[in-house]
Amino acid sequence: MSKILISGYYGFNNIGDEAILKSIIDQIKHIDKNADIVVLSSNPAFTSKTYNVRAIKRTNVFKIISEMMSADLVISGGGSLLQDITSKRSIIYYLSIINIAIMLNKKVAIYGQGIGPVNCIDNRNRVKKVLNKVDFINVRDKDSKDELISMGVNKDINVTVDSVFGMDKPDLDISQHIISSMNIQDSNKIVGISVRPWKNRDKIIVQEISNVCKYLVEKYKYEIILIPFHFESDINIINQITTSLDENTKKKVHTLNKNISVHEYISLVGNLKFLIGMRLHALIFATLMNIPVIGLSYDPKIDTFLSMLGKKNAISVLEITSQDVIKEIDDMVENYENILQDVNEKCENILKLSNQNRDILMKLLKK
Numbered sequence: 001m002s003k004i005l006i007s008g009y010y011g012f013n014n015i016g017d018e019a020i021l022k023s024i025i026d027q028i029k030h031i032d033k034n035a036d037i038v039v040l041s042s043n044p045a046f047t048s049k050t051y052n053v054r055a056i057k058r059t060n061v062f063k064i065i066s067e068m069m070s071a072d073l074v075i076s077g078g079g080s081l082l083q084d085i086t087s088k089r090s091i092i093y094y095l096s097i098i099n100i101a102i103m104l105n106k107k108v109a110i111y112g113q114g115i116g117p118v119n120c121i122d123n124r125n126r127v128k129k130v131l132n133k134v135d136f137i138n139v140r141d142k143d144s145k146d147e148l149i150s151m152g153v154n155k156d157i158n159v160t161v162d163s164v165f166g167m168d169k170p171d172l173d174i175s176q177h178i179i180s181s182m183n184i185q186d187s188n189k190i191v192g193i194s195v196r197p198w199k200n201r202d203k204i205i206v207q208e209i210s211n212v213c214k215y216l217v218e219k220y221k222y223e224i225i226l227i228p229f230h231f232e233s234d235i236n237i238i239n240q241i242t243t244s245l246d247e248n249t250k251k252k253v254h255t256l257n258k259n260i261s262v263h264e265y266i267s268l269v270g271n272l273k274f275l276i277g278m279r280l281h282a283l284i285f286a287t288l289m290n291i292p293v294i295g296l297s298y299d300p301k302i303d304t305f306l307s308m309l310g311k312k313n314a315i316s317v318l319e320i321t322s323q324d325v326i327k328e329i330d331d332m333v334e335n336y337e338n339i340l341q342d343v344n345e346k347c348e349n350i351l352k353l354s355n356q357n358r359d360i361l362m363k364l365l366k367k
Contacts, residue, residue, distance in 0.1 A: 002365050003036040004028055005071040007097045009079055009090075011041030011058070014230040016164075016281025018050075019262045020078045020112065023163045025051050027358050031365055038067045040097070050261075065100060073364055074101040078112030078140065078163045080280075080301060084123050091123050095130045108134040109364055112163035112357060114280075114301050115144035118151065128152040138360055143304045158360065161308075164284050165354035167266070175260075175267035182254040184223045191222045192268075192275040194229055194282035197237045198298045201317055206237060210244045211322035212276070212329070217252045220333060222273070224253045229279040231259055274332055276325065278317065280305060290347050292339045294328045296320065309346050 006024060009017040021039065028035050037054065041047035044055035056063045068074060074097075080086075081094045101108045110131065118124050128151045131137060138158045139145050145157045179187055193213070195205055216222040226241060228234035238255055245253055256268070269275060269282070270289035277283045278296040283305055286293045295306045297314035306314045315324050332339060 001034045001036060002028075002032050002072045003038070003070055004073045004075060004365075005038045005040070005064075005068055005101075006075045006077075007040045007058075007094065008077060008081060010039055011043035011047050011055070012230070013043075013232060013259065015262060015265050016229055016279060016284070017079050019164045019167065019266070019281060019285070020162070021047075022051060022262050023167045024075065024077065024111065024361075025053060026168075027163075027166055027361050028365070030358065031362050035365075038071070040064060064097070065104070068101055068104055068106060071101075071106055074098070074106050074108045075111045076108065076113070077110060077138075078114070080114045080299075082113060082115050082118065082127055084118050084120050085299065088120070091118065092126070095126050098130050098134065102130070102133045107364070109136040109138065109360075110134055111136075111138050111360075112140050112160070113138075113144065114140050114162075114304075116147040117300060118147070124151045131155065136360070136364060138357070141301075141304045141308070143300065158356075160356045160360070161350050161353045162281075162284055162305075163354075163357050164281065165288060165350055166357050167288070169270070169289060170263040170267040172267055172270050175264050175271060178256070178260065178264065178268055179271060182223075182225070184225075184254065186221075186223060187271065188273070189220075189222050190225060190272050191216055192225050192227050192272040192277075192282070192286075194227050194234075194275065194277040194279045195237055195241070195296070196230065196234050196278050196298070198278075198317055201298075201320075202237055202240070204320060205317065206240045206244055208320050208322040208325070210241050212325045213241070213245060213253050214249045215322070215326050216329065217249045220329075222252070225268070225272075226253065226255045227265075227268070227282065228256060229265075229282050234279075274336075276329075278302075287343065287347055287350065290340070290344050292332060292336070292343050294325065294332065296325075308350065310342065 039055040040058040041055045047055035140162045226238045269285040274292040275286040276294045295314045298317040
């Protein structure tokens with residue numbers, strides 16, 4: 001029986017990171033159903049109950065060291081852990097966990113991560129120093145590999161895709177109770193929208209997305225679901241959008257206002273006609289379920305993922321206008337069948353790459 005310790009952004013109710021964790025756990029259990037898995041979490045009780053693993057507080061250094069001493073493998077992943085855009089301190093935390101494992105002479109894998117941006121010179125040097133000592137590095141896109149190389153990381157760097165693509169697709173029926181509870185009249189005409197707060201752009205985002213909602217309802221008679229992917233962070237800006245809507249539009253705009261499971265989230269996205277998304281894992285969930293997307297970029301990781309889908313001109317949140325989004329919507333509606341076929345082909349290629357993630361884990365656990 002193997003013992004694996006997993007470090008990441010877990011227990012914060014960010015559905016993208018929770019999906020990453022579930023995918024990693026599922027892949028480990030597929031290889032070794034009796035594996036002893038310990039997750040570093042902000043909410044150990046939730047993580048333990050949800051995934052049927054052991055979990056400890058991510059800030060309890062003594063407990064972390066105690067569990068790590070008997071671990072066969074320490075996994076740092078996935079998501080965007082090694083970056084200093086959203087936080088200047090988190091990169092220090094994740095590198096410290098990796099460094100402790102190295103000092104304890106443990107096998108360490110950087111798994112399915114998106115790297116950067118890392119702007120601080122000291123942080124770039126820290127990444128170089130620590131990652132040149134790990135046993136294995138696997139990143140989710142070529143830009144992440146290039147960023148590590150530019151920082152001076154000289155280990156072999158394997159490029160696959162986000163580990164969420166390794167998940168089994170959930171049945172569309174498991175989210176039907178959520179759609180039914182919203183009193184949506186036509187379940188074949190639902191558009192999902194995912195937004196997040198971003199620096200000083202919240203007011204603009206609210207204004208422009210409100211205009212987009214009005215257009216979708218008036219021109220195409222769509223029903224809209226506003227979906228928070230990091231619930232506590234996103235729900236406030238979503239509520240601002242709904243408050244700003246006129247009464248006629250508001251009748252057709254619905255909010256996912258409760259926490260649901262990873263599989264329910266993915267299933268819900270799978271019931272959409274298309275998705276307009278700012279959160280990376282909103283776009284990833286949609287692609288996994290063969291749903292076309294319109295991306296709103298606030299971070300290079302969004303542009304990188306959209307380029308994998310053949311989309312070269314993402315709408316920047318820094319310059320967003322409702323007219324730009326509406327232009328994309330009109331193109332989506334007019335060319336929907338062709339776009340859908342392209343999404344299916346791109347997803348098939350991505351899923352082939354995702355199989356490498358499981359192969360990588362198998363090799364790491366059997367070494």
